Amino acid sequence: MVYASVLRQWLGSYKTPDSAITDIVTATNQYKGLEPLLETYTFNDGSSLQLVNLTGTIPVRYKGNTYNIPIKIWLMDTHPRNAPICYVKPTSDMSIKVSIYVDQNGKIYLPYLHDWKPNDSDLLGVIQVMIMTFGEHPPVFARPKQPEVAYPNNPYASQGATNQFPPYPTGPGFSSYGGYPPYPPINTNVNSGAGSGFGGGYPPYQAPYPPAPGYPVPGAGLPSHIPGQGVNANAGTIKDEHIRESLLSAIEDKLMRRMKEQYQQNRAELDTLKKTQYELKQGKAKLDSILEQLAKEKSDLDKNILVLKDKEQELEKAIERLSNQEAIDVDDAVTTTAPLYKQLLNAFAEEAALEDAIYYMGEALRCGVIDLDVFLKQVRTLSRKQFMLRALMQKCRQKAGLMPV
Structure with missing residues (x-):
C-alpha cells in the first residue's frame, strides 16, 4: 500500500x-x-x-x-x-x-x-x-x-x-x-x-x-478454439450455432450504428435544449429584476398619490374658505399700525417709483426722444430726491428698531 x-x-x-x-x-x-x-x-x-x-x-x-x-x-x-x-x-x-x-x-x-x-x-x-x-x-x-x-x-x-x-x-x-x-x-x-x-x-x-480467486471455467479446461471465428478446431466445420452467432453479430452491429446515430442526434438536441434553458434562465433573472424595480416604483408612486390627494383636499378647503370671505381692499391690506411705519412705507414706494423713472429716462435717451442735457438735468434731480428718500428710510428703520443703530 x-x-x-x-x-x-x-x-x-x-x-x-x-x-x-x-x-x-x-x-x-x-x-x-x-x-x-x-x-x-x-x-x-x-x-x-x-x-x-x-x-x-x-x-x-x-x-x-x-x-x-x-x-x-x-x-x-x-x-x-x-x-x-x-x-x-x-x-x-x-x-x-x-x-x-x-x-x-x-x-x-x-x-x-x-x-x-x-x-x-x-x-x-x-x-x-x-x-x-x-x-x-x-x-x-x-x-x-x-x-x-x-x-x-x-x-x-x-x-x-x-x-x-x-x-x-x-x-x-x-x-x-x-x-x-x-x-x-x-x-x-x-x-x-x-x-x-x-x-x-x-x-x-x-x-x-x-x-474471485480464479475463473470458474466450464468443463475441465479451456476450449481449444476461439468462439467468434466460426471454425471448430477439432472438426474443421462450421456449425449452425456459428452461423447464428454471425447473424446475431451482424444484427447487433447494425443496431449499434443506429443507436449511435440516435445518440448523437439526441445529444445535439440535448445541447440545444440546455443552451435554450440557460438563455431562458438569464431572461427570467432579468425579468425578475425588472418586476422588482417596477414594484418598488409602484409603491413610491402610490405614496406620492396619497400625498397629492391630501394636498388637493387642503387646497379645496382653502379655496372654499377664501370664496366665502369678502373681497379684500389692497389699500386696507397694507394699512400700517403706526405713523412711523406709514412714513417708512410711503418713502419706500416713492423711492421705487423714482428708480423706475430713472430707468425709463435712460430708455428715452437711447431712443432719441429727449436730449442729453434734459436727461442729465432730470436724472440729477431724481437722484438727489432718491438719495433723500433712502436716508429717510434708514432713519425710520433706526427709530423703529428694525436695524442696528
Missing part, C-alpha cells in the same frame, strides 16, 4: 497534486486489486514522462461469473483536467480481443473518457464504466493450446479425452489472470449511464464485485 506521503512525492510535478491524490486513494480503496506505481510513459512522438499509474485487476461480471481483468490507468500530469490513458495488459496466456472499445495495442476507448469533464469525471467513474462495458464486451480471450496426451497419473484427464487441461490454480496468492472466458461474438447492446458519456442509460451501479 502506497502511503499518501509517497504519492505526494510522486505527484510533485503534477498541476493539482491534491486532487490527483484524492482521486487515487478513492479508487484504490474501492478496488483493492489496483496499486499506484511511478513509471515512465512514452508518447507517440517518442517523448517520455514520469507518470503515476494504477496497475492491477478489476472484477468483471460476465455470464454469471466474476473475472479479474488486468488493466493499467495512466494519470496525466494535468489530472483531473485531462482524461487518463487506459490500457488492457493481458498476460502471456491471453490475447487482446479488438473491438470498438479496445484496439490491437490494448488501448481502451470509452465515451466516458472522450467526454471527460474535469469537475464531474474521476477514476472511480472510469473503472465502473470499464466494468460494465467489459461485462458486455470482454477485452481478452484465452489463447488456444495444442492438445496434450493424457498421462496415466493426470488426475484431471478423463477416459478417452486427450484435450483436457487442469484449471488455473485458485486460492490466496494467485491473481487469477488465467481462466478468462472465450471471447464471445461482438455484442453491441451497450447500455450507458448518466454521466458516463453513453447514449442510453446504464443500470444503476451495484456494489463492486468481490475479487
Whole structure:
C-alpha cells in the first residue's frame, strides 16, 4: 500500500497534486486489486514522462461469473483536467480481443473518457464504466493450446479425452489472470449511464464485485478454439450455432450504428435544449429584476398619490374658505399700525417709483426722444430726491428698531 506521503512525492510535478491524490486513494480503496506505481510513459512522438499509474485487476461480471481483468490507468500530469490513458495488459496466456472499445495495442476507448469533464469525471467513474462495458464486451480471450496426451497419473484427464487441461490454480496468492472466458461474438447492446458519456442509460451501479480467486471455467479446461471465428478446431466445420452467432453479430452491429446515430442526434438536441434553458434562465433573472424595480416604483408612486390627494383636499378647503370671505381692499391690506411705519412705507414706494423713472429716462435717451442735457438735468434731480428718500428710510428703520443703530 502506497502511503499518501509517497504519492505526494510522486505527484510533485503534477498541476493539482491534491486532487490527483484524492482521486487515487478513492479508487484504490474501492478496488483493492489496483496499486499506484511511478513509471515512465512514452508518447507517440517518442517523448517520455514520469507518470503515476494504477496497475492491477478489476472484477468483471460476465455470464454469471466474476473475472479479474488486468488493466493499467495512466494519470496525466494535468489530472483531473485531462482524461487518463487506459490500457488492457493481458498476460502471456491471453490475447487482446479488438473491438470498438479496445484496439490491437490494448488501448481502451470509452465515451466516458472522450467526454471527460474535469469537475464531474474521476477514476472511480472510469473503472465502473470499464466494468460494465467489459461485462458486455470482454477485452481478452484465452489463447488456444495444442492438445496434450493424457498421462496415466493426470488426475484431471478423463477416459478417452486427450484435450483436457487442469484449471488455473485458485486460492490466496494467485491473481487469477488465467481462466478468462472465450471471447464471445461482438455484442453491441451497450447500455450507458448518466454521466458516463453513453447514449442510453446504464443500470444503476451495484456494489463492486468481490475479487474471485480464479475463473470458474466450464468443463475441465479451456476450449481449444476461439468462439467468434466460426471454425471448430477439432472438426474443421462450421456449425449452425456459428452461423447464428454471425447473424446475431451482424444484427447487433447494425443496431449499434443506429443507436449511435440516435445518440448523437439526441445529444445535439440535448445541447440545444440546455443552451435554450440557460438563455431562458438569464431572461427570467432579468425579468425578475425588472418586476422588482417596477414594484418598488409602484409603491413610491402610490405614496406620492396619497400625498397629492391630501394636498388637493387642503387646497379645496382653502379655496372654499377664501370664496366665502369678502373681497379684500389692497389699500386696507397694507394699512400700517403706526405713523412711523406709514412714513417708512410711503418713502419706500416713492423711492421705487423714482428708480423706475430713472430707468425709463435712460430708455428715452437711447431712443432719441429727449436730449442729453434734459436727461442729465432730470436724472440729477431724481437722484438727489432718491438719495433723500433712502436716508429717510434708514432713519425710520433706526427709530423703529428694525436695524442696528
